[in-house]
Amino acid sequence: MFDLGRSFIASVARDPDAIAIVDGDLRLSYRQWYGKISSLVEAFDRIGLKPGDHLVTALQNRWEAATIHWACQFAGIVITPVNWRVKADELDFCIENSESCAVAYQDVSAEAVAQSKLAQSLRRISLDGDADASVANKTFSFSSMIAAEAADALPRVSAEAWSIMLYTSGTTSKPKGVPRRHRTERAAAVAHLAQNLYGRGERTLGVMPLYHTMGVRSLLAMSLIGGTFVCLPRYDPRQALQLIAAEKISNLYLVPTLYHDLVYHADFAGSDVSSVRKLGFAGASMTDGLLKKLDQAFRPELFVNHYGSSEVYTFAIDQNAVAKPGSAGRAGINQHIRVVELNAGSVSDVAATDEEGEIIAHLSSDEAFEGYWRRPEADAKALREGWYFTGDTGFMDRDGDLFVTGRVDDMIITGGENVSPVEVESCLSLHDAVGEVAVVGLPDERWGKIVVAFVKRSAQVTERELEQFCQASGLANFKRPRRFVFVDALPKSPVGKLLRRLLVTGDYEPESAPPGAA
Template identity: 70%
Template sequence: MLDLGTSLIASVERDPTALAISDGDLDLTYGEWFAKISALVDGLGTMGLKPGDHVLTVMQNRWENASLHWACQLAGLIVTPINWRAKPDEVDYALEDSEARAVFYQDVSAEAVSTSGKAQNLPRVMAGKAEGGADSLSDMLSGSAADASPRASAEDWSLMLYTSGTTSRPKGVPRRHRAERAAALAHVAQNLYRHGERTLGVMPLYHTMGVRSLLASSLIGGAFVCLRRFDVAGALETIEAKKVTNLYLVPTLYHDIIHHQAFTRQKVASVTKLGFAGASMTDGLMKKLNAAFEPELFVNHYGSSEVYTCTIDQNAPLKPGSAGRSGLNQLIRVVPLGANDAETRAKPGEEGEIVALLKGDEAFEGYWKRPEATAKALRGGWYFTGDTGYFDEDGDLFVTGRADDMIITGGENVSPVEVESCLSLHPAVAEVAVVGLPDERWGKIVTAFVKRSQPVEEADLDAHCKTSGLANFRRPRAYVFVDEIPKSPVGKLLRRKLVAGEYQAETARPA
């Protein structure tokens, strides 16, 4: 297996004049971009950074960030990206935990870095106009140097992503060059990407989906079209102007695109492939997207930072809710809830915990400096994902949520995802999230938080659930109308906030 630095050089030599990266008015071919990346590799060496060192990045999806990712692969450094919205204490935590030797950031994260105590003792490099005593990343990229040569092997560490940390401090997930490249190759194959595809680079480079898009683009002589911060109007303008051919987004972003007043089929006419991951997509949203885009391919990816692709479904609308079958580099099973090994399998239709084989080429090997978490998740050569799901009679996987999200009401297990998919098909429901709230009699009651697109009452929604065939014990017993459903920066539903009462009740009924 090639290391990623050698892989990039192969792409440069194969397609030196092809568009490699675009960021606003800036377009660079592979040859032009590699010259700048090589200058950056030289600059990283001048800073005293050595193979095996971690570098923390706190940046949006700008071309300098993508360049740094590739420069680190060539220099043998371990890219350790975090959310550009991180607070000072989060920067401190990541710097201390990863033992990073430098921090790279930009204007939107400058305040957090400048008030981070740990960052003041490290080299600080800023994209754009440098200030506050930081060195300039832009100056490093504009220098000149001989073409860079790879200083890492396929067995070296490439990247360390941090998990979202919804219940505890984020966990570092270190990944090797070979695992990263295997994942990128599988992504190309499973999405049927052609030579020269153009990908909208909006999923952040601190997230597995953003990294996947960046690496996969390079393998096919394709272009990574940067979108620094998601907004629907800007996304539609970029898609049309740069003739983006494929989208790989979380369902929330698709929802915002398809419901925006500026959306037209003409603006997205160049898009032939849709892919989503990061969360389940409701039946209603999937139908709207399929009708609006009429894509050649509509792919559901189910995976994680630890394993990347677990399963893949290349025709998601054919069986809404299905996550498909094991990806090219993986073997997936469902075991009974509470099982300690992967030998006892759940029966078709029986809900259990999803486990992934650690021999898979994309799999991680354990958490960074977290032996307890590693021991809990890695058992007998399998990764216990903490996700619940089941295989149907055809052998297709359905992911029903997190084990912690399961609602037990009156002794019955209710999957929030199933109830959400049912309610999403009502024309007056713009968005919906389902949780279990404490109840003295039932333990928990199924509660639906609904963002309305037009007037609708609880009785209407309950009647819809009855006629759709949803079992009585799964029907919501309470409805709450809200202005917005709380989500993470990458669009993941934050059920815990609803349970904790951290939401904005509807301020005005829809007209």
């Protein structure tokens, strides 16, 4: 199988003049970009980086970040991207854990690098502030590194080499490193093309971060079909709408939160989004209300619900998400999945049809990782009998379609009954006055936990009206919220994932004034 460097060379040969990347006024063809990448590979040699080294990056989705990603693939360096909002202590953890030899940063992450104890001993690559960059203090400017022309770079490693190490979000413990090989990365990109029906010359909005599996997949997938990766360094719905129109974006692959902010933005009605023919979402469940809104707004040819993870890129795919709201469809082309009983002792303890259990995936998948980086206790919990225990809950319906209902840790047990937050959220999302909603279980002396709905209102509505709406919808009595809390915003991660744990601990923004209040 091709390593990723060889894969890129093949793309250059196939489509040398196609526009590969756009970032503001900068536009590079595949041939031009290959030249920049080759210069950077040679610069890596000059500063002493070698195959197998880890390079931590704390960068937004700029063309320089994408160039570093590709240069690492050629040089055999394991790119180790982290959130550009990283704090100094978090950066120190990742540097120490990965044994990184260098760090790349920009203006928004410069302070964290400066305050990081371990970064000071590393080679540092600065995308901004070239005047401060010097070899003497181990700081190198990106612009200087790519200034000199170089011979075309050739791959230094095989498809078996490590390509990237992503860090999972740490909720109750330190983030876990997920190392992935060139072959698994390319297999995931090929599957992404097939499952989203991408054709030659697609143009995608490169806004999902390159420290996130969705962002990396968009970058790699476009390279395989002579496609264009249009950089949006930091998500802004107005700017996203402008880029969609100006660059004739043909597909969007976003988390539900970004779709929500896009389609409900004041500029959406007056924006030209007619070039977008394919929608894909992942990272979280999408409510029924948002599904319908997007379908009406875009009228896409294809609307894909992609269910996956950093560890195993694809679990399941539904290529007609609107037809069966909530369904994640069937296993992807590289996957074998099943639902086992909660707290199953063996992978053979398969849950019955419509019975909620834990979703597991086979580790022989071409897209699967092989274990966490230096976390044997995490491996022992998640990797069993050749299967990956996802920690996600769900069930298979009578048609054989998978429904993802949440996380094992998010399940609400109230009065001995299991309640899935996602089911309650989907119900409430259909109310016209509900802009966003999140459901959690809060402690209760009698019930153990009670179902509580946190609602961001888009129009006036009372708790009583929402209670009546849930009752009229047919939601079982024990699943209906016993409390409603109105909020100005729901706590989310930088990539738009809902952070339920912050609602449980009270770390949220209560509603300052009802909608329409003077």
